[in-house]
Amino acid sequence: MGQMGQMGPIGRMSTDVNIPPQFEVVDQPLDTQMTLSMGPQHPSTHGVLRLELVLDGEMVVKATPDIGYLHTGMEKLFEYRKYQQGIVITDRMDYLNPLGNNLAYVMAVEKLLQLEIPERAQTIRVLFCELQRIASHLVWLGTHAIDIGAMTVFFYAFREREKILNLIEAASGGRLTPSYFRIGGLMMDVPAGFENRVKQFLDNFPQAVKEFHTLVSGNRIFQKRTQGIGYISAEDAIDWGLAGPSLRGSGVNVDVRRTNPYSSYETYDFEVPVEQDCDVWARYMVRMREMDESHKIVAQALSRLKPGPVKADAPKVVLPDREAMKTHMDALIHHFLIVAEGFDVPAGEVYHPIEGSKGELGVYIKSIGGPKPARVHFRGPSFVNLSALPHIASGEMIADVVAIIGSLDIVLGEIDR
Amino acid sequence: MEPQNPQANAPEAETAPDAGTTPSPTATALQREHQEWVVEVVQALGETTIIVPREHIAAACSFLKTAPGLEFNFLADLCGFDRGPEEEPRFEVNYHLFSTTKHHRVRLKVLLDENDLHVASVTSVWRTANWHERETYDLFGVIFDEHPDLRRILLPDDWQGHALRKDFPLRGYEPYSLE
Numbered sequence: 052m053g054q055m056g057q058m059g060p061i062g063r064m065s066t067d068v069n070i071p072p073q074f075e076v077v078d079q080p081l082d083t084q085m086t087l088s089m090g091p092q093h094p095s096t097h098g099v100l101r102l103e104l105v106l107d108g109e110m111v112v113k114a115t116p117d118i119g120y121l122h123t124g125m126e127k128l129f130e131y132r133k134y135q136q137g138i139v140i141t142d143r144m145d146y147l148n149p150l151g152n153n154l155a156y157v158m159a160v161e162k163l164l165q166l167e168i169p170e171r172a173q174t175i176r177v178l179f180c181e182l183q184r185i186a187s188h189l190v191w192l193g194t195h196a197i198d199i200g201a202m203t204v205f206f207y208a209f210r211e212r213e214k215i216l217n218l219i220e221a222a223s224g225g226r227l228t229p230s231y232f233r234i235g236g237l238m239m240d241v242p243a244g245f246e247n248r249v250k251q252f253l254d255n256f257p258q259a260v261k262e263f264h265t266l267v268s269g270n271r272i273f274q275k276r277t278q279g280i281g282y283i284s285a286e287d288a289i290d291w292g293l294a295g296p297s298l299r300g301s302g303v304n305v306d307v308r309r310t311n312p313y314s315s316y317e318t319y320d321f322e323v324p325v326e327q328d329c330d331v332w333a334r335y336m337v338r339m340r341e342m343d344e345s346h347k348i349v350a351q352a353l354s355r356l357k358p359g360p361v362k363a364d365a366p367k368v369v370l371p372d373r374e375a376m377k378t379h380m381d382a383l384i385h386h387f388l389i390v391a392e393g394f395d396v397p398a399g400e401v402y403h404p405i406e407g408s409k410g411e412l413g414v415y416i417k418s419i420g421g422p423k424p425a426r427v428h429f430r431g432p433s434f435v436n437l438s439a440l441p442h443i444a445s446g447e448m449i450a451d452v453v454a455i456i457g458s459l460d461i462v463l464g465e466i467d468r
Numbered sequence: 469m470e471p472q473n474p475q476a477n478a479p480e481a482e483t484a485p486d487a488g489t490t491p492s493p494t495a496t497a498l499q500r501e502h503q504e505w506v507v508e509v510v511q512a513l514g515e516t517t518i519i520v521p522r523e524h525i526a527a528a529c530s531f532l533k534t535a536p537g538l539e540f541n542f543l544a545d546l547c548g549f550d551r552g553p554e555e556e557p558r559f560e561v562n563y564h565l566f567s568t569t570k571h572h573r574v575r576l577k578v579l580l581d582e583n584d585l586h587v588a589s590v591t592s593v594w595r596t597a598n599w600h601e602r603e604t605y606d607l608f609g610v611i612f613d614e615h616p617d618l619r620r621i622l623l624p625d626d627w628q629g630h631a632l633r634k635d636f637p638l639r640g641y642e643p644y645s646l647e
Contacts, residue, residue, distance in 0.1 A: 119622040124638075126607075127631055131638050162513055289541050289568055292596025303568055305542075310571040401513055402564050402575060404544065413545050415562065426632075430545035430564070438599040467622060 083107060089452070091120050097194060097456065098463030100437070104449065111452060114444040116437055121467035129427035133393035134160050135234055137427060142228035144429060145465035147190050150183040150219070151407040153232040156427075158313060159403035159414040160234045163396050164368060171359040172236040173314045178249070178352035179219065179231065180314075180405075181345040185256075186215040187408035187460075188338045188345075195335070195457035196267055199276045204266050211259045214252050221245060235369035236362035249353055256346055263339065277331040281455040283443050284329055291439035294432045295410025296341060297459055300334035302327040307406035321348050331451075331458040338460070368394050393422025409433055409460050431465035492516040494574045497538055501531055517575045525563075525578050526588040532565060532574075533593055540565035540574065543590070546600035548608040552634045558582040561610060563590070580610060589615040607632035 090101035099120035105113040125144065129137050141152035154176055161168065168176075193208035216226045222241045223231035231238050267273050283293070288301040298305060306323040308316040324340035326333035362369045370389055371382035388394075396418045404413040410432030417426040436459045443459075444452050495509040495518050505528045510517040520528050532540040545564040552558070563576040578587055589612035590597045601612040602621040609630040612618060620627060629636055 119620075119624070122622045124631060127636075127638060165513075290595050292543055292594065305568045305571075311573070399512055400517070400562075400575075401515060402545065402562075402573070404566075404573075411544060411566075413564065415545065415547055415564070417549055425551075426547075426549045428545070428547040430547075434599065435596055438596060442595075 084112060087449075091117075097461055100456070100461070100463055100466075102440075102452070104452070106449060109448050109450070111444050111447050111449055114441045114452065116440055118437070118463070118466050121463050123468070125468045126427055126429070129424055131423065133422045134396060134424060135389070135393065137424070138230050138233065139228065141429075142225075142230055143464060144431065144468060145187075145407065145409065145412075145433065145462045146227055147187040147462055148183055148408040148412075149227065149229055150179050150231060151187075151405060151412055152429075153230060154180055154314070155403060155405045155407070155412045155414045155429075157232045157234050158405065159401050159416045160396065161363075162401045162403055163399050163416060163418055164234070164365070166235055166363045166365055166368065168236055168314075168363055169360045170315075171240075171357065172361040172363075174352050174355050175237060175241060175361065176232055176314050177316065177319070178349055178356075179222070181348045181352070182215050182218060182249075184345045184408045185342050185349075186212045186219075188342050189215075191338060191457070191460045192263060192267070195454075195460075196273070198453045198457045199273060201267060201270065201273060204263065207259065207262055207266065211256065214255075218245075218248060218252065221248065233362075233369070235365055236360075240361045246353060246356065249349065253346060253350055253353070257343075260339070260342055260346075268336075268339070274332065276451070276454055277335055277458070278328075279330055279332075280451045281331040281334075281443050281447065281458055282329050283439065287442065288329075288439070291442060292435040293410070293439055294435060295406065295408070296337040297334055297410060297436050299323065299325045300337045300458075301329045307404050307411050311404060313403075313405055319348050319351050331454050334458040334460075395421055396424070404430070407432055409462070409465075410436060429465070429468060431468065433459075433461040433463075433465045437461050437466055492518075492574070494518065494532070494538055494540075494572075497535060498528060498532070501535075502527075505531075515573070515575060517577055519577045519579065522578050522580060522587050525576065526590055526593065528576065529563065529565075529590045529593045532576075537570070539567045539569050541594075542566040542568050543594040543596050543600070544573070546590075546597055546604065548604040548610055548632070550608060550632060550634045553582070556581065559585065559608060559610060561587060561604060585609055586611050586613050588613050589618075591615055606630070609633070 085106050087104045087106055088101060089104055091099040101117040103115040103117060104111055125140050128140055137156060138153055141156045142149040144152050189208040189212040193205035196204035219229050220226045223229035223238060283301055285301045285303050288298050288303060302325060304323060304325045309323055321344045324337050326336050366385045371386050375382040376386050398418050398420045400417045402413055402415045404411050412432055413430035415428040416424050419425045443455055492509060492511060494516060495506055498518065499506045505520055505524045507519040507521055532538050544566040547562050549560040550558060557579040559580040561578045565574050580587060587610060589601055599621060601615055602619060604610050605612060605618055606620040606622055607630055623631060
């Protein structure tokens with residue numbers, strides 16, 4: 052715990068008004084600095100993040116994140132589970148972007164197996180990943196606005212998110228933990244009438260984005276709280292490994308969907324939003340514009356959906372159809388072997404990055420043969436983005452730390468794993 | 469139960485057309501700069517892995533970061549791997565590099581013996597390595613020399629052992645207690 056109660060006389064204010072934006076911690080007499088423990092139960096820390104803040108008045112001299120409260124040893128658990136059992140673990144990492152986690156993991160395994168994924172499955176994967184990105188950004192928008200003091204936005208954002216969760220539920224049966232993407236394709240095809248429901252969502256969503264802009268973007272209080280706050284230059288952002296919207300808010304045009312396309316992203320027409328201002332506002336604008344782009348991608352994916360298989364033709368890896376299992380002996384044997392023994396994955400190692408809703412989500416898998424991985428490591432974008440917080444927050448006001456955390460869009464489930 | 473052939477699942481494991489034939493430009497550049505920086509180059513599944521001797525990793529990284537045409541200015545990931553207590557060398561540290569300008573990737577790998585788990589920190593090359601190295605220290609016990617703040621990060625400070633080592637049991641040695 053921090054050294055509480057080392058504050059000077061109540062009401063004391065720093066006389067030095069020209070404090071440089073970045074400065075080193077210096078040994079000062081105890082009455083001018085105070086250490087404050089923020090979190091782990093503070094609502095703006097989005098879960099169980101604890102920050103140890105060294106303050107000079109209201110100015111943050113040093114911020115030290117303390118993480119690990121949610122650590123459940125997921126990476127260890129992967130080594131004791133068969134490849135297909137690992138998918139459900141990935142759901143629980145970044146629980147706002149479970150389908151993105153599913154995709155990163157299954158694509159890494161598919162790379163080791165050198166599996167070809169049918170076109171329809173690839174298209175549905177893209178469709179769901181973009182819906183998930185919108186859903187994740189909506190949670191970010193709602194909570195970010197609450198942190199800054201705008202309560203209403205939360206309800207509007209969660210209303211739209213609910214529609215997406217309903218779509219995910221219709222296809223996979225799960226809302227937060229879908230486990231919909233499987234090694235070799237999808238769990239099953241989307242239900243009848245799914246296309247119309249997506250279309251309905253797409254028709255209404257632009258109006259919702261307009262509402263968000265009316266509620267938030269034009270709000271002078273929100274602008275004052277975000278513009279010029281939490282500056283990180285492009286060079287620093289790259290050096291600190293920031294990824295995704297947080298990096299693009301600093302003017303760096305990097306998006307894994309463009310730089311290392313996967314699941315046929317290279318065939319979609321979309322823009323990568325980039326903002327030059329390097330502050331909380333810029334990161335806000337990038338995410339708001341990304342929702343529009345995701346909307347475009349979902350519409351394109353929907354128009355491409357042609358009937359076809361959603362599972363790869365690999366009977367020893369992909370579970371057979373229920374009907375085939377009841378009529379074909381070999382399908383039944385394959386089913387039994389996959390479930391009881393798993394399938395062997397050739398020895399090798401891969402690092403597969405995708406563009407998750409929060410940035411580069413990379414999965415490193417090392418296989419030494421056999422049905423279980425030797426090592427699975429997740430490069431969680433939240434983990435890396437949070438590591439830059441001490442750099443961004445030092446020299447800012449304590450109330451702005453809340454805005455900065457919100458602008459980094461962290462999920463503790465992924466940070467602690 | 470018939471034994472399964474590890475390769476049987478994959479549809480005819482084809483080697484990528486250029487695997488093994490075109491040497492990686494990154495490896496060539498590294499080798500040209502310093503012959504002893506490259507122990508082995510592995511090209512598989514469309515990815516390049518360069519095994520770098522432990523004592524040269526920081527120098528090789530800072531060369532790759534600035535070398536014209538390579539510009540690996542982004543450390544995407546850094547993670548450890550334990551091959552198991554009977555293997556020698558036992559530990560691997562993987563560095564996944566990315567270039568935000570050239571958009572290419574490469575993996576550097578350092579092999580470490582169990583009785584000498586020291587490797588130079590790359591925090592002076594990319595500051596993002598800070599937390600990655602703390603995580604690798606926490607979970608594997610690899611010591612990154614000259615790291616500014618090498619503490620445990622995910623597990624409690626008084627945790628015994630390193631949880632991702634192969635000889636660490638899945639459920640730990642005993643129930644964790646705050647006593």
